[in-house]
Amino acid sequence: MRKFVFSALLLANSLPELAQDKLPFNLWYTKPATVFEESLPIGNGKLGALIYGGANNDSIYLNDITLWTGKPVDRQEGGEAYKWIPKIREALFREDYKAADSLQLHVQGHNSEYYQPLAIINIKDQNPGQATQYYRQLSLDSAIATLRYSREGVSYTREYFASHPDKVIAIRLTASQKQAINCDISLTSLIPHQVKASSNQLTLTGHAIGEPENSTHFCSILSIRNTDGSITPTDSTLHLQGVSEAIICFVNETSYNGFDKHPVTEGTPYIEKVADDAWHLVNYTYPELRQRHVNDYKQFFDRTRFILKGARYDTQRNTEQQLLDYTKKQEQNPYLEMLYFQFGRYLLISCSRTPGVPANLQGLWAPARLSPWRGNYTTNINLEENYWPAEVANLSELTMPVEGLVKALAVTGKYTAKHFYGIEEGWCAGHNTDAWAMSNPVGTKKGSPKWSNWNMGGAWLVQTLWDHYDYTRDLDFLRQTAYPLMKGASDFMLKWLIDNPKKPGELITAPSTSPEAQYITDKGYKGSTLYGGTADLAIIHELFRNTIKGAKALNTDLAYQATLQDAINRLHPYQIGKRGNLQEWYYDWDDRDWQHRHQSHLLGLYPFNHITLVKTPEIAAAASKSLEIKGDNSTGWSTGWRICLWARLHRADKSYAILRKLLNYVSPNTLKNHSSGGTYPNLFDAHPPFQIDGNFGGTAGICEMLMQCDGDTMELLPSLPEVWNTGEINGIKARGNYKIDLSWKNRKVAKAKITSHQAGVLTVCYNGKQKKLHFKAGETKTVK
Secondary structure, eight states, rough: OOOOOOOHHHHHTTTTSSOGGGOEEEEEESSSSOOOGGGGEEOSSSSEEEEESSSSSEEEEEEEEBBSOSSSOOOTTTTTGGHHHHHHHHHHEEEEHHHHHHHGGGGOOOOOOOOOOOHHHHHHHOOSOEEEEEEEEETTTTTEEEEEEEETTTTEEEEEEETTTTTEEEEEEESTTTTEEEEEEEEEOOOSSEEEEEEEEEEHHHHHHHSSGGGGGEEEEEEEEESSSSEEEEEEEEEEEEEEEEEEEEEEEOOOOTTTTTTTSSSHHOOOOOOHHHGGGSSSSSHHHHHHHHHHHHHTTTTTTETTTTTOSSSOOOOHHHHHHHHSSOOOHHHHHHHHHHHHHHHHHHHHHHOOOOBBBBTTOOOOOGGGGGGGGGGHHHHHHHTHHHHTTEEEEGHHHHHHHHHHHHHHHHHHHHHHHHHOOOOOOOEEETTTOOOSSSSTTOOOTTTSSSOOOHHHHHHHHHHHHHHHOOOHHIIIIIHHHHHHHHHHHHHEEETTTTTTTTTSSSSBOOOOEEEEEETTOOOBBBSHHHHHHHHHHHHHHHHHHHHHHOOOOHHHHHHHHHHHHHBBBOOBBBBBBBBSSSSOOOEEEESSSSOOOGGTTSOSSOTTTTTOOOHHHHHHHHHHHOOOOOHHHHHHHHHHHHTTOOOHHHHHHHHHHHHOOTTTTTTTTOOOOOOOSOOBBBSSSSSSHHHHHHHHHHHHHHHHOSSSEEEEEEEETTTTEEEEEEOOOTTTTEEEEEEEEETTTEEEEESSSOEEEEEETTTTTEHHHHHHHHOOEEEE
């Protein structure tokens, strides 16, 4: 295929001469996508599309984040499974870990439902001649994708966007010559469906796999506006002939009506709603729809800028080639690092705007009939990591979907607490959840306890709500939402903790697991179930500590605060092992895999902050040793997490080295089960296969390298890499409701503008010194 440079690219060649804060943030390619990992994602928070951009056949895979298999959970599931808990504890305390592992199978319920693909649009070009001069782009600045190619001297252009305000995926087809568009547009699906073609419209109806009477149903309408020429319907296809411009509008609604509503008998009126969505669009021209989309998107994206000296917009090498050279030639490419940071923000804006239905393991982009890991929410790290950049990267509103899911989990989780654990107070949630807010331990009585039997999901997930309060200091949100949910999670944990028979006066959990990891006992048994696991106690410590802070902020529940503090004081403490590492297990056992991708025993270091270099130096040193033992190679999301962990330890060398690991090029042709992590050509995280949390962990990690704050003390450039000698980051947020515009030169803070949205006192640490700042509400102070 002959290389061609369009006028837009010719213009781009001059961009490196512009101010670096004017550089465009584009992913661009000179060939179509042939696989998912090369496609370009767009989304409006509910509808998503993957654009393959074929010149002959342009496949556009579509998703709706509310399209799941299944129906509301059975709240009586588990029955009297809780009666097995005392038997498991008996086995544990007689050190019979094999029996404990086996007994755990009795305390398991159903697995999650599946996230489903929605539809596929195919645009087949019927013009003769070979396609040349190919160019495909995704602009992060506008959330608009573009495709260009030529045939027989005619240039064809397609533009794609997913609009949140108008609930539409829009595609514009144009050509450089009048009446040159001749194509077939069809609509199909990988799940049960029917298609009807009529004048200028395709209507797709169907349902998630499973029994139709117990499945979520959907209706999609694809309509076309044409300026001239003709559109002829046949079967599931619209044939365009002699058209100069065509506007494709795709809308969809599902019958999903919330976690507790049956999708058929209590479903939302999806057919009426999608008809309204389609009719709404006639009020706007394409330029108006486009501008409404851009205005809506940029209100989020433009809040934060990240600029590194030496960055340039490379117009000679496409994004995939830059990623390859970054990996294989170990070249410096500050623009690629800036692009990756903003790509994480772009993805979160594009997939997290639906009440009660957060970004899942693939965000919302899942082309397969059965998504990897069911496309669900895994709460032992992955769902939480999805939202690590939300507050600090100034996208606070996008945590709203988590709020709705946690509220739902608090409802179903009360029944899980009762039936599986025999606890009448509070609520809990397990390893996985889905759109139906399932909260039970999973495994179907045959799953390994290393991942199935875990009830800490709710206790960890409310951290996202606490973070939202801590960054915004919104007392109404704390009072009405976060604190009641945190208190419910704490109520359960107060009952779940038991006195340690090995050390009277201590509190531990039993049974306990460390997510997906296994130990080797001193007698050689390789197992998962134990008592007093470090990860459990870290989560409970942070939950209780933040619940106390919340109660103090609301000036309430004094006696309850005392109860929680007493429990914190009695928790089995962190232990340092014989290798100088932070123990993951109650005893100083070996890990079955010392390089395991999970590092759950380090939660106190990040994302929590009760392990610090200043307040707990010995424990921080042990955490550092654990990371050294684990090494640098891991899966994508784990690599993102390790950037953050090393940054908390002020190890700029390690955090940057791990960032480069995260940006290692992974070919889509690589076996899907390789475990080295990295990044695909379209910048999706290679778990592998794709999991979106690695993208979000990377964006959060860059913020962590440049600024850390606990609400009282702010550290500027705590883990700044040597190669980031000069740069700036503007518009990031900190705990305490601070906004920071930070610039540095020669690895020293040049200027930091800190705006406090409420009165407060903040100690700022920078350039080897400290400065205490007293703020009035809305005041900005500058340090140099």
